[in-house]
Amino acid sequence: MTAFLRNTWRGLTSMRTALVLLFLLALAALPGALLPQRSLNLRATQQFIEANGWWGEFLDRVQAFDVYASVWFSSIYLLLSVSIIGCLIPRTAEYYRALRAKPVITPRNLARLPHHDTAETDRTPDEVVKAATGLLRGWRVTERTEDGGARTVSAEKGYLRETGNLVFHFAMLGLIVALAVGKMINYEGQVIVLANGSQFCNAGTLGYDSFRPGLRVDGTNLTPFCVRVNSFQADYLPSGQADQFTADIDYQSGHDLETGTWRPYDLRVNEPLRTEGDRVYLLGHGYAPIFTVTFPNGEVRTQTIQWRPVDELTLLSEGATKFDPPGVTDPEQRRQRQLAVTGLFAPTQIVHGGVLSSSFPDLTDPGVAVDVMRGDLGIDSGRGQSIFEIDQSLVDSGRLTRVARENLDLGEEIALDDGTRVKFDGVERWVSLQVSHDPAQVWVLGFAVLMLLGLGVSLTIKRRRLWVRASPGPDGRTVVSVGGLARTDQAGYGEEFGRIASALRSGRD
Amino acid sequence: MPIDQNLAEYSDWAYAAAALIYFLALIGYAVEGAFGRARKHAEARELVAAGSAAPPPEVRIGVIEDEPRRSRPERFGRMAVALTVLGALLHLASLVLRGFATGRAPWGNMYEYGAATMLVAVVGWLVLMRRFRENNVRRLGAFVMTPVVILMFLGFTVLYAEAAPVQPALKSYWLVIHVIAAASSSGLLLIPGVVSLLYLARVKHDRSPNRFGARLAPADTLDRLAYQTTIFAFPIYTFGIIAGAIWAESAWGRPWGWDPKETVAFVAWVVYAGYLHSRATAGWRGTRAAVVNTVGFVVILFNTFFINFVVSGMHSYA
Numbered sequence: 092m093t094a095f096l097r098n099t100w101r102g103l104t105s106m107r108t109a110l111v112l113l114f115l116l117a118l119a120a121l122p123g124a125l126l127p128q129r130s131l132n133l134r135a136t137q138q139f140i141e142a143n144g145w146w147g148e149f150l151d152r153v154q155a156f157d158v159y160a161s162v163w164f165s166s167i168y169l170l171l172s173v174s175i176i177g178c179l180i181p182r183t184a185e186y187y188r189a190l191r192a193k194p195v196i197t198p199r200n201l202a203r204l205p206h207h208d209t210a211e212t213d214r215t216p217d218e219v220v221k222a223a224t225g226l227l228r229g230w231r232v233t234e235r236t237e238d239g240g241a242r243t244v245s246a247e248k249g250y251l252r253e254t255g256n257l258v259f260h261f262a263m264l265g266l267i268v269a270l271a272v273g274k275m276i277n278y279e280g281q282v283i284v285l286a287n288g289s290q291f292c293n294a295g296t297l298g299y300d301s302f303r304p305g306l307r308v309d310g311t312n313l314t315p316f317c318v319r320v321n322s323f324q325a326d327y328l329p330s331g332q333a334d335q336f337t338a339d340i341d342y343q344s345g346h347d348l349e350t351g352t353w354r355p356y357d358l359r360v361n362e363p364l365r366t367e368g369d370r371v372y373l374l375g376h377g378y379a380p381i382f383t384v385t386f387p388n389g390e391v392r393t394q395t396i397q398w399r400p401v402d403e404l405t406l407l408s409e410g411a412t413k414f415d416p417p418g419v420t421d422p423e424q425r426r427q428r429q430l431a432v433t434g435l436f437a438p439t440q441i442v443h444g445g446v447l448s449s450s451f452p453d454l455t456d457p458g459v460a461v462d463v464m465r466g467d468l469g470i471d472s473g474r475g476q477s478i479f480e481i482d483q484s485l486v487d488s489g490r491l492t493r494v495a496r497e498n499l500d501l502g503e504e505i506a507l508d509d510g511t512r513v514k515f516d517g518v519e520r521w522v523s524l525q526v527s528h529d530p531a532q533v534w535v536l537g538f539a540v541l542m543l544l545g546l547g548v549s550l551t552i553k554r555r556r557l558w559v560r561a562s563p564g565p566d567g568r569t570v571v572s573v574g575g576l577a578r579t580d581q582a583g584y585g586e587e588f589g590r591i592a593s594a595l596r597s598g599r600d
Numbered sequence: 601m602p603i604d605q606n607l608a609e610y611s612d613w614a615y616a617a618a619a620l621i622y623f624l625a626l627i628g629y630a631v632e633g634a635f636g637r638a639r640k641h642a643e644a645r646e647l648v649a650a651g652s653a654a655p656p657p658e659v660r661i662g663v664i665e666d667e668p669r670r671s672r673p674e675r676f677g678r679m680a681v682a683l684t685v686l687g688a689l690l691h692l693a694s695l696v697l698r699g700f701a702t703g704r705a706p707w708g709n710m711y712e713y714g715a716a717t718m719l720v721a722v723v724g725w726l727v728l729m730r731r732f733r734e735n736n737v738r739r740l741g742a743f744v745m746t747p748v749v750i751l752m753f754l755g756f757t758v759l760y761a762e763a764a765p766v767q768p769a770l771k772s773y774w775l776v777i778h779v780i781a782a783a784s785s786s787g788l789l790l791i792p793g794v795v796s797l798l799y800l801a802r803v804k805h806d807r808s809p810n811r812f813g814a815r816l817a818p819a820d821t822l823d824r825l826a827y828q829t830t831i832f833a834f835p836i837y838t839f840g841i842i843a844g845a846i847w848a849e850s851a852w853g854r855p856w857g858w859d860p861k862e863t864v865a866f867v868a869w870v871v872y873a874g875y876l877h878s879r880a881t882a883g884w885r886g887t888r889a890a891v892v893n894t895v896g897f898v899v900i901l902f903n904t905f906f907i908n909f910v911v912s913g914m915h916s917y918a
């Protein structure tokens with residue numbers, strides 16, 4: 092049993108296994124780039140599965156749409172981490188020993204080494220050794236005397252290479268751990284806020300339109316802060332290409348919450364608000380048409396609800412603005428008189444044969460093409476529904492019917508058969524914000540930088556050895572032989588070696 | 601900032617001229633590679649270096665020595681180098697002009713990115729030819745210039761984009777840093793990608809000699825060239841990925857999100873890490889390492905072309 096364990100461990104931590112695991116990791120990461128991934132695009136994933144029948148379902152069953160959370164991807168990188176640890180422990184111990192050990196003893200036959208040189212000189216072995224140690228400044232050097240009177244110098248340089256290499260591998264482990272910790276404690280929420288002085292406070296998950304908690308986050312301990320969106324400005328080039336988006340916001344966090352101080356900030360793409368360790372991003376923007384309904388009894392209701400862009404270039408948008416009739420308490424009655432204004436909004440309208448579209452994303456000539464629906468909106472049923480749509484099944488079952496269809500310019504209105512008037516009153520802009528929280532990400536960055544430093548050092552520095560043997564020759568002269576060995580890659584050592592060897596040969600230093 | 605159409609046009613002209621000149625250079629290299637004598641491996645000059653008391657060259661009085669005559673193919677080779685330098689200068693001019701025309705860093709779309717990458721590849725190759733001049737690698741120029749010319753041609757015909765400003769998401773100095781790192785490392789990695797293929801051909805020749813392999817540089821030279829270029833480019837690539845993550849953190853709200861482009865960059869990075877490891881693993885040195893290196897570059901190409909055009913992700917701004 093212990094033998095089995097030992098062999099498994101040895102196998103797992105061998106260089107060859109590490110290499111195979113590396114290639115497996117590369118291979119396993121690839122499908123995530125080619126297949127839609129649930130975490131990135133839920134809708135595309137579902138469409139893909141539906142479009143591909145049993146094949147789609149099979150892929151789903153083997154977690155091909157959740158590659159980076161899949162069992163097989165996780166196993167590979169866990170095994171690799173174990174392999175790295177198993178590799179690093181003995182290497183660190185060895186490194187520690189090597190740091191304290193003397194450079195190794197001079198080999199018998201220096202002529203066998205990849206770099207070597209021999210010469211005779213009139214100087215004594217002691218003089219040669221002295222000259223050699225003088226030349227080898229910056230190297231770790233040991234002198235020895237052999238039987239037979241030969242004097243030797245062993246020298247070694249480039250320990251930093253191994254230092255860099257160990258730093259690199261340890262930092263990579265650190266990075267993996269920091270990423271895992273981040274997965275536990277992070278959260279990310281998205282919310283749409285009207286850019287008319289509306290506020291959003293990071294108080295609980297219910298405030299968000301969507302919220303993604305880390306594995307150990309229950310949403311009760313969100314960092315308290317509030318954001319107020321005063322206005323939103325989009326600059327466009329004449330071509331319709333966006334030039335810059337800016338949300339003018341105020342925020343309150345930390346101590347400011349007690350004193351009620353608001354601090355201003357210009358929120359832009361690439362310039363998130365960073366406060367109390369959380370980040371607030373400007374993700375997107377759109378329009379919220381304002382509709383005012385005057386009911387037959389004279390009561391007036393105004394709603395400003397965001398509509399969602401269906402065309403990112405022209406910001407043609409769709410949506411549904413819903414009204415409850417005022418003063419109707421009988422639920423049965425209410426469910427016959429609820430109203431929805433639904434259809435398309437264009438910031439710069441062009442109408443072709445009665446069909447509305449948009450020619451420019453900026454707000455120059457807004458118009459809507461709407462259906463007014465009356466009946467049961469289904470909002471009392473307790474089932475959640477999209478704020479951008481009406482429930483089509485209620486239309487199909489005849490409980491919700493169309494009572495008008497019209498194109499409206501700003502300020503125009505529709506009169507319904509019962510005397511209700513629906514007016515297109517104005518437009519607000521909205522911004523979509525993302526709040527992100529991940530205290531571990533600075534550790535990820537720190538380890539990434541360490542990896543880079545370690546890598547740079549280990550790839551630029553060469554570990555190399557050099558030996559000199561000065562033996563008394565038969566004729567009273569001294570035979571000097573020099574040998575050199577670079578431990579990883581011989582390239583580039585030749586010149587340095589040649590310089591030292593010829594300096595020794597010529598007796599200058 | 602408005603686009604200066606004149607400058608943009610000059611930039612296009614310079615680009616086209618550079619591509620054409622590279623093509624001529626390619627022919628020059630090819631002539632030398634095909635017809636030049638495969639010079640004998642230059643003698644190791646190990647001990648001749650500064651500080652040595654090398655004996656003065658023998659001077660014979662009264663004899664005028666001929667300048668060693670250069671063979672015709674060799675002259676083609678030298679001309680090819682001169683053309684390459686000229687092409688690179690025009691290429692650089694094209695980038696600079698585009699930068700001035702648009703008033704921003706000239707690598708905001710695929711066309712510009714490709715142009716910058718190829719410039720790095722060409723300059724990298726010029727430097728390597730100098731560094732390895734004793735190893736007779738100039739004759740390999742045709743193999744390096746072939747993908748360069750093809751990619752530049754594709755850049756102009758398929759990827760071409762009018763000079764224009766970039767979208768808000770690209771307005772960041774991290775764009776400059778990240779893209780410089782990505783373009784220079786990708787451009788440099790083209791060289792070992794090609795050279796590793798030549799290495800494989802040469803090793804095949806060493807086992808059973810053939811005409812093609814005989815005209816290549818010795819296997820150990822090719823291996824060394826590939827290795828040294830890779831270890832120079834790999835940290836830059838690593839830095840590029842880190843810079844990309846930093847930028848993504850401020851633009852998209854997370855440093856890493858397994859966006860297709862990020863994913864394939866990660867895959868290429870792991871493949872190159874595999875290359876470095878394979879050189880330290882018994883049984884993996886040599887041939888297998890060379891295959892891994894080439895695969896690494898294929899993954900980078902795949903990332904630039906396939907992922908940008910076929911798969912949609914956050915990076916598909918081009």
Ligand code: HEM
Nearest residue numbers: 104105106109171174175178256549550579873876877880
């Ligand atoms: C995700 C996993 C790994 C990655 C990305 C990785 C990456 C790297 C890189 C980039 C180098 C180049 C530095 C250099 O050549 O000096 C390197 C070197 C090295 N790695 Fe790893 N490594 C990983 C796992 C491992 C494991 C598991 C082992 C042990 C079995 C290991 C052992 C080594 C050794 C011995 C070297 C030095 C090779 C040499 O001197 O050329 N690595 N690694």
